[in-house]
Amino acid sequence: MKRKILISALILSIAGSGCTTSKSEWHSYSGDKTIEHKVDSVLSLMTLEEKIGQMTQFSSHGDITGPIVNEDIEPYLKKGLIGSIFNAVTVEGIRKLQEQALAESRLKIPVLFGYDVVHGFKTIFPIPLAESCSWDLYQIKKSAAIAAEEASAAGIAWTFAPMIDIVRDARWGRVMEGAGEDTYLGALIAEAKVKGFQGNHWKDLYNTNTILACAKHFCAYGAAESGRDYNTVDVSDRTLREVYFPPFKAAKDAGVATFMTAFNEISGIPCTASKYLFRDVLKDEWQFNGFVVTDYTAINELVPHGVAQDEEQAAELAVNAGVDMDMTGGVYLHNLKTLVEEGKVSENTIDNAVRRILEMKFILGLFDDPYRYLDEKREKETILKPEFLQAAREIGNRSIVLLKNNNQFFPITKDRQLTVALIGPMVKNRTSMNGEWSARGNKNESASLFDGLTEKYKNTNIKFLYAEGCDLKEPGTEGFAEAINIARKADIIIAAMGEDYNWSGEAASRSNIKLPGSQQKLLKELKKTGKPIGLVLMNGRPLDLSWEDKNIDAIMEAWYLGTMAGHSIADVIVGDYNPSAKLTMSFPRNAGQLPIYYNRKNTGRPLPEDNPKMDYRSSYLDVENSPLYPFGYGLSYTTFQYSKPSISSGILTKNGELKVSVTITNTGNYDGEEIVQLYIQDVTASVTRPIKELKGFQKLNIKKGESVTADFIIREKDLGFLRLDNTWGTEPGEYKVFVGNDSENVQELKFSLVE
Numbered sequence: 214m215k216r217k218i219l220i221s222a223l224i225l226s227i228a229g230s231g232c233t234t235s236k237s238e239w240h241s242y243s244g245d246k247t248i249e250h251k252v253d254s255v256l257s258l259m260t261l262e263e264k265i266g267q268m269t270q271f272s273s274h275g276d277i278t279g280p281i282v283n284e285d286i287e288p289y290l291k292k293g294l295i296g297s298i299f300n301a302v303t304v305e306g307i308r309k310l311q312e313q314a315l316a317e318s319r320l321k322i323p324v325l326f327g328y329d330v331v332h333g334f335k336t337i338f339p340i341p342l343a344e345s346c347s348w349d350l351y352q353i354k355k356s357a358a359i360a361a362e363e364a365s366a367a368g369i370a371w372t373f374a375p376m377i378d379i380v381r382d383a384r385w386g387r388v389m390e391g392a393g394e395d396t397y398l399g400a401l402i403a404e405a406k407v408k409g410f411q412g413n414h415w416k417d418l419y420n421t422n423t424i425l426a427c428a429k430h431f432c433a434y435g436a437a438e439s440g441r442d443y444n445t446v447d448v449s450d451r452t453l454r455e456v457y458f459p460p461f462k463a464a465k466d467a468g469v470a471t472f473m474t475a476f477n478e479i480s481g482i483p484c485t486a487s488k489y490l491f492r493d494v495l496k497d498e499w500q501f502n503g504f505v506v507t508d509y510t511a512i513n514e515l516v517p518h519g520v521a522q523d524e525e526q527a528a529e530l531a532v533n534a535g536v537d538m539d540m541t542g543g544v545y546l547h548n549l550k551t552l553v554e555e556g557k558v559s560e561n562t563i564d565n566a567v568r569r570i571l572e573m574k575f576i577l578g579l580f581d582d583p584y585r586y587l588d589e590k591r592e593k594e595t596i597l598k599p600e601f602l603q604a605a606r607e608i609g610n611r612s613i614v615l616l617k618n619n620n621q622f623f624p625i626t627k628d629r630q631l632t633v634a635l636i637g638p639m640v641k642n643r644t645s646m647n648g649e650w651s652a653r654g655n656k657n658e659s660a661s662l663f664d665g666l667t668e669k670y671k672n673t674n675i676k677f678l679y680a681e682g683c684d685l686k687e688p689g690t691e692g693f694a695e696a697i698n699i700a701r702k703a704d705i706i707i708a709a710m711g712e713d714y715n716w717s718g719e720a721a722s723r724s725n726i727k728l729p730g731s732q733q734k735l736l737k738e739l740k741k742t743g744k745p746i747g748l749v750l751m752n753g754r755p756l757d758l759s760w761e762d763k764n765i766d767a768i769m770e771a772w773y774l775g776t777m778a779g780h781s782i783a784d785v786i787v788g789d790y791n792p793s794a795k796l797t798m799s800f801p802r803n804a805g806q807l808p809i810y811y812n813r814k815n816t817g818r819p820l821p822e823d824n825p826k827m828d829y830r831s832s833y834l835d836v837e838n839s840p841l842y843p844f845g846y847g848l849s850y851t852t853f854q855y856s857k858p859s860i861s862s863g864i865l866t867k868n869g870e871l872k873v874s875v876t877i878t879n880t881g882n883y884d885g886e887e888i889v890q891l892y893i894q895d896v897t898a899s900v901t902r903p904i905k906e907l908k909g910f911q912k913l914n915i916k917k918g919e920s921v922t923a924d925f926i927i928r929e930k931d932l933g934f935l936r937l938d939n940t941w942g943t944e945p946g947e948y949k950v951f952v953g954n955d956s957e958n959v960q961e962l963k964f965s966l967v968e
């Protein structure tokens with residue numbers, strides 16, 4: 214308390230005395246004059262070393278994702294030379310570090326504590342790729358808000374999320390962290406996540422249950438060649454602006470406080486040294502006034518990238534590119550002073566970076582009270598609240614995609630009398646349920662499928678038998694005999710298979726995306742029993758399921774659903790929740806098709822739909838061009854019939870709008886939810902355009918026997934792209950509209966855009 218008064222008094226006294234530091238280039242994030250004044254007041258007291266300290270972030274001894282930087286942080290912390298620490302994760306631990314930082318340092322500037330709170334903190338939600346399949350922006354915002362509430366109760370004020378990289382290549386392990394392949398949906402999800410973590414307005418950040426968000430990784434990290442993590446990226450400015458930028462622009466517009474650089478290069482320039490990305494686009498064009506942090510040791514990595522001969526030059530490139538904070542590299546800490554003295558970096562550049570960082574600390578109220586987040590009682594009361602667990606279960610329900618369901622294998626209703634063989638390495642697995650980036654989620658306490666099913670079918674005539682059958686990763690057939698034996702005793706088989714959680718995530722690229730180890734082999738043996746098989750998958754990427762699709766009766770993609778995984782899946786298996794999710798990434802027929810995405814270009818030699826075998830066309834000799842399961846695809850236990858869609862006019866004027874309507878009737882036996890999708894194609898333009906682009910969707914609740922009409926409004930501004938002259942806008946001409954239940958199963962309409 215004493216310390217709090219001291220800091221406030223200090224700031225007030227300086228606030229009145231005016232500030233001499235040049236303010237050019239700095240526009241505050243909040244736009245609040247009082248905060249600006251306070252930022253300047255503190256800045257005017259700081260030495261160059263202290264400023265550089267604010268631009269320095271180190272990891273405490275928590276989770277690490279790169280080389281351990283052999284730096285004892287304590288001496289720097291005590292001198293006030295560390296602006297931020299990440300991976301410190303409890304009130305007790307954070308309090309200790311904050312006390313150290315404030316006890317002896319000259320200006321007693323509070324440290325900002327960050328952490329990777331990606332899909333939950335203690336209560337783990339479905340991985341972001343799974344959650345995106347819900348297309349449910351309300352639920353997505355809610356899961357981020359709960360994650361923020363739990364993390365902030367543990368003393369954390371900043372998350373390195375959302376990850377909003379567009380992902381088109383399932384070999385890349387980090388597809389599990391994103392919202393899939395579509396830019397339009399990705400941008401909406403980015404906005405929902407940012408607002409979930411931070412609140413709707415910067416002033417909400419003062420509340421102790423919100424945290425700063427971080428839009429990462431800027432940019433095009435998901436376009437890594439061959440799907441190999443950290444690999445080279447070479448995309449055009451057109452692709453950047455049309456495909457990769459929009460979710461980041463949406464995050465910026467939603468008020469995201471921070472951005473993170475990406476590890477990759479783009480067309481020869483590593484992102485962390487890219488003036489184009491951080492100064493020209495982010496800070497100048499988009500007027501982003503928060504701050505930029507590097508990814509883990511990304512400045513140091515400019516040396517092996519080959520654009521800096523040593524770390525001093527790397528620091529120069531990064532800071533001049535507009536990168537404000539160095540994550541764990543220690544490169545700013547050890548080099549910026551010399552660079553300023555040598556005139557290679559201006560003090561103004563340093564000041565502007567520091568202002569951005571200090572402003573966030575003011576907005577969070579850390580200068581009012583550096584301990585305001587730290588309350589053991591709140592920490593204890595907040596984590597794993599029953600309503601958080603319930604929310605995780607419900608979002609889990611909405612994330613499960615039913616890929617195939619012959620003879621209505623699912624649902625398995627409670628009124629039946631059945632013996633079910635539960636076979637596979639995922640049946641009792643708890644440790645993989647959370648997936649990667651599961652923060653403080655307790656891997657051993659997440660509900661397995663077995664936990665969920667045994668609880669769900671308690672006191673019914675559904676009986677379960679179990680055999681693991683094989684390992685998740687390692688090949689081996691030792692368990693097959695027992696599994697087949699168990700399967701023979703049952704009426705039906707539920708096979709639960711997938712990927713070990715750390716087979717998808719950072720540094721978890723795969724060249725073969727079939728079920729790992731001997732799992733498919735086991736399925737082949739199970740098939741020989743002649744029993745109906747339902748396959749429940751838990752994994753972090755689209756898999757190659759060509760064999761399974763041909764041979765297995767039903768397939769349910771359950772991803773990694775987090776703490777309540779087993780219960781979420783059991784709700785769907787029994788039919789308490791009718792699946793409604795739709796894929797946000799195409800599932801390829803084999804890895805050779807990758808990258809594969811629905812909003813591709815036509816080429817000069819497209820394959821005619823009525824002649825998929827035509828020679829000298831853009832096609833494969835050994836596999837179809839189309840994915841196995843397209844973007845937007847997913848089944849329900851009920852059936853939906855689409856009417857012929859209508860359009861209010863064949864002409865769209867520049868300031869006008871068109872209405873597209875379609876009526877959907879639930880013709881099956883269950884109430885259900887349907888995600889109706891609207892796509893558009895600009896048929897001829899000055900540059901090539903995708904064959905389809907999602908421009909709208911509606912998630913409708915339709916009771917059995919009932920019909921609901923979905924209306925979509927199309928306006929000129931929805932049709933913009935980067936034209937031949939590099940300006941953003943539209944061109945008059947013919948457009949196609951597609952309405953349907955996935956990106957392939959659509960009905961077509963037309964209109965013309967006129968000047």
Ligand code: BGC
Pocket residue numbers: 277278279329373429508509719
């Ligand atoms: C990842 C980032 C993450 C950071 C800190 C890096 O390896 O790429 O996404 O935020 O580590 O854990």
